[in-house]
Amino acid sequence: QNMLSEKENNFLASIYISGSSAAICWCDISTGEFSAMQAGSEGFQEQILAQLAKLQPKEIIVNLGEEEALWLWEQARTLDKVYISVPATDIFTERSAEDTLKRYFRTASLKSVGLAEEDVPELFFSVGALLGYLKDTQKQDVTHLNELQICDISSYMSLDKATIKSLEITETLFEHSTEGSLLGVLDRCRTAMGSRKMKQWLREPLNRLDQIQERLDAVELLCQDIMLRNELREHLKAIYDLERLTGRMSLGTANARDMIALKQSLAVLPDIKAALSDSGNKLLTELMRQIDPQTELCAEIEASIVDDPPFSIREGGIIKPGFSQELDDIKFSARDAQEWIASLEAKEKERTGIKTLRLGYNKVFGYYIEVSNSFKDKVPENYIRKQTLVNGERFVTPEMKEKENIVISAQGRTNDLEYRLFTALRLKAMGLAAQIQASSHAIAALDVLCSFAESSVKLGYVKPSVNSGDEIVIKKGRHPVIENTIRDGIFVSNDLYINRDDCSMLLITGPNMSGKSTYMRQLALIVLMAQAGCFVPADEAVIGICDRIYTRIGASDNIAMGQSTFFVEMSELAYILNTAGPKSLVILDEIGRGTSTWDGLSIAWAVVDYLTRPGKQVRTLFATHYHELTVLSESVHGVKNLNVDVSESRGSIVFLHKIVEGSASRSYGIHVAKLAGVPNEVLQTAEDRLQMLESGDQPALKLHQAADSYGQQLSMFAAAVQEPTKDQKQQIVKDSALAKKIASVDLMNITPSGAIKELEELKKLLD
Ligand code: ADP
């Protein structure tokens, strides 16, 4: 547990796939979170992968054979640090799932908990296997998991892996750091539970208007009522990680310090409830009701456990005096004996008249009396000689040993007794685990709401007006992350208007570095923040709910995965075109860059055409360096041109970062090259060539021809990249068998002839 980052969850996920349906179940035993989700039959693979992208599990178990699991592995290894197991023991069988589930839910009918095999076979197997696997690996029954939450995927916005990554929601694309991500800007949580919850909320914003509204109203109240916010945040600061504490109680690894941390955290809850008692806000009142301070348990810990107990629970020093008569009695008699021993030296000096008589202690024979040689003749009858030294002798007396025994045995007995008293209390806490977990969730949610409010006030955000329409209006919007990070100059805010009706496709042109990507991501983040329940960086925002956000940043490099950048870009594009619906928001950033100009331009054209078709009209922001595309606004309904303003004087340009209507007259590539320091001579030649190219009218003609044929090819391609061919699949398997083989070679311990043999084997794999 010490190795787990406390600001993130550590999920174990269990996936069951059968034919074209699947379910996924996940839990975090350190916090008790326990949920499952049934994937819809259409695009079930994508749904599972999207869920994995949100969870970022540390380990996945799956019911596939090793070879079939490669598919998942191929997909999931782009997740960070995940371990995929194909469990050897058959935990995915009907028998074991049934047994496990019935035992866990203490029910004879799985229908009652919504997990009957005949109703929801995929859920049945995935949940059953997860519990079975936990039992196998933890060597005990897990009991502290929360009530199983079966998620309704339709109530959450769907964000796929590429979108979560490229929007840098919880970590940055390259450094994987929280700083520089949206989470990094918004997270002012006072508890680790809050930080984890915020991560979750940002990765799965809501789709349901009423729920979004509830969160926004709560944040609004917390923004306005500074006193309440400050008071709550002050209380939250005193709360330890209740989820993890409860996890440790249940797993039997909690020590007395954890118990004190539990007490101190629970002790704050009544104040929090009191603070929330007359907020008049629906969500805050609901959270207040969910918080249960467990006063009885709290009082019991207070009465029994000392304020600053030791780390170990087996060496005593834990239980307060006055809590157990038995314990106090043993301690009293031990103290009595201890005092007798302590006073022995003075008493014996007096009795014997030996001035140098000294009481000592060592590990070999415990307490002893030491007498120097000069007083040898004064040693009394009842002294028993134990050891002779150079200058004297050591003795013991029977009475002394008797008292010593009392002390030693009392020590053992009190240690045992304290341990028993402690574990009994821990068991009690364990019995309340589910209730404590419920309180922790409410506390975590409260922490996130306070943090949203705090950030909103500090950063000048406004409450968005969210509705079920399909219009989005942003006045003076800003990019939540970049506005805080730009060093020189100030962030230029921009307006935006989009709707499905007559303005669904915003084509944005402008030179490199002018702010196109920033503008588009800013919209995606504003929508996402609003639907997560946070205020947004704008002067005004009206948001027609988006059920999904897609972002594709062209040229996202995936060389590490062995696929060409262009291929990846096209597969992602295929995925968007195949799945984006009327409520989606699509952001395409320089799509089609990775191929020749005519190819790229034609593909871009066909995409604009496809997404703006009557009936589809998907709200899309499309940044392109092909300013040739801007002619489409004249012929295609819904296309509107925007460009980023630059001021040009004496051959050099200044980026104003202001989005204005209309198309860019040129792409300023040569100007940007100049800014970047390309030699004058080269710039001059480029200028000449450009004029030459622009004077002919050939390009326009070619564009029309190319677009027609590529439009068709694109649809075919889109279909093709969905499902790899058998040959491709085999290739993947082969590649990875080879990879495995190479990885298994132990270079430190191989002989030259051994190496040749390995090489031979490797070659065989290729045949
Ligand atoms: P493009 O996609 O057009 O090449 P980017 O959106 O990547 O340009 O922006 C390039 C840089 O310009 C950003 O990193 C940021 O520093 C700056 N920038 C972009 N938009 C703004 C803005 N609205 N106000 C201030 N600076 C901006």
Ligand code: MG
């Ligand atoms: Mg860009």
